[in-house]
Amino acid sequence: MTPSEVKLPAFERPTLVREGVYQHLRGAILGGEFSPGERLGEVELSARLGVSRTPVREAMMRLTQDGLIDTEANKGMRVRQLALPEITETYVVREELDGLAAALAAEHHTASDAAALRSALAQLDAASPSADQSNNYREQTLLDLAFHRRVVEAAHNAVLLSLCRDLEVRVALIKHQTRTFNAYLHTHDQHAAILEAVLSRDAEGARRAARHHVRTFGALVLADLAAAPAHAAHTGETA
Amino acid sequence: MTPSEVKLPAFERPTLVREGVYQHLRGAILGGEFSPGERLGEVELSARLGVSRTPVREAMMRLTQDGLIDTEANKGMRVRQLALPEITETYVVREELDGLAAALAAEHHTASDAAALRSALAQLDAASPSADQSNNYREQTLLDLAFHRRVVEAAHNAVLLSLCRDLEVRVALIKHQTRTFNAYLHTHDQHAAILEAVLSRDAEGARRAARHHVRTFGALVLADLAAAPAHAAHTGETA
DNA sequence: GCTGACTCGATTGTATACAATATCCACATG
């Protein structure tokens, strides 16, 4: 027995086809490669991915359950488009849950969590400062989500992680619906505040910081939507 | 246009087969008709329900995503069994979310919500008082979940409802794993306290009451599990 | 000219056939 490698990454098996399709589509939607409301045909996807309809259907079933796509019986599936009320609701819930996550992270984070958090924030900062906005928008979005995910992971609560994963999906969809709105405003300071409170094991401070961040950000998004409520179809990259 | 019926119940169509299978299995698992850990074969279920494997597979895919069953590649699916850490985590998160739900319900509930809440509590009380314990255990469990669900619905936040639905699954599974532990202790008073605070639109009071209820109940469940941690297979109705 | 029903095309829903993988038991071997 070679105990040298304490955690070998589980030897990723020749993963199931449906799993591959699921991951691929999920990433594509979260990455914004499909416009909200865009129709997804089974046959087209099957052909594009070179597999049969079966695993595609099963993957889309999961995505529906995840809330990434809407399914209407006999009418196919399309990328989910969130209405304004649901966006408001998302931020209400997220404030509570991210607050809890930050508080728990402050209490339970390990040394490796701390390192991961610092790294995630550094990556986010590296992508944000003043680089071309439109180009790395997707990257920023993903890195932002990754940082928040790290916080939740540091809480060491699998149930919370699972729920936050659901919210993450909605946040990602929202961000793509408000693409015109550029993200990195004063988020850096807020992220840093969360990180600092977590690292110093100040649970209530972390909770406050996280809640404040979500509230601020949510308000900005909602303001943006109120200003231009008819985003509708964001097919191309508008100037 | 016949505006007389404001909300006709959507005329439940000759529902999709996979939907029927999903509802059936979900109800069966939540109702405790399958023992935790029990194996569910596709062919057996297909035969029993008189449909092909396809809709069964798709339903089980959704159930897996819901967290009701575990799936291992090429090894089939079995009813999920929660480990103690996850049970602890569930109550931590539920305290936060049920608290939020109660607070929002206090702020946003309508007259019909109020009626539904009162009715739900009355039903629960009718089933609980001192009736035979083991006989209507399932009914009590379902009614208890229904009351809490009503509170969440009264909050009028679809995102929160969706997340609480996930938690509800876990709570139901936990209740079945701790079947020996009988439920209706002083829960009535706590339920009544939540209801009263909600109806009097006391948001923070409702939050406190809900959190207190979850904390109390969670502690009891955990104590029960600590006393008899090896529940393992609860196949028959033990005496 | 407009409204309504009908038919055709396309797409999804379900069932079944085929392939791949895992589990179990027998058997040979040390």
Add this chain to the structure above:
DNA sequence: CATGTGGATATTGTATACAATCGAGTCAGC
């Protein structure tokens, strides 16, 4: 006698075939 290997069996994973449903375009009727 224990252990490892081999094959048989059963179950899941994927592909395809068939049925049902939906949408659009068209033509008849008013």
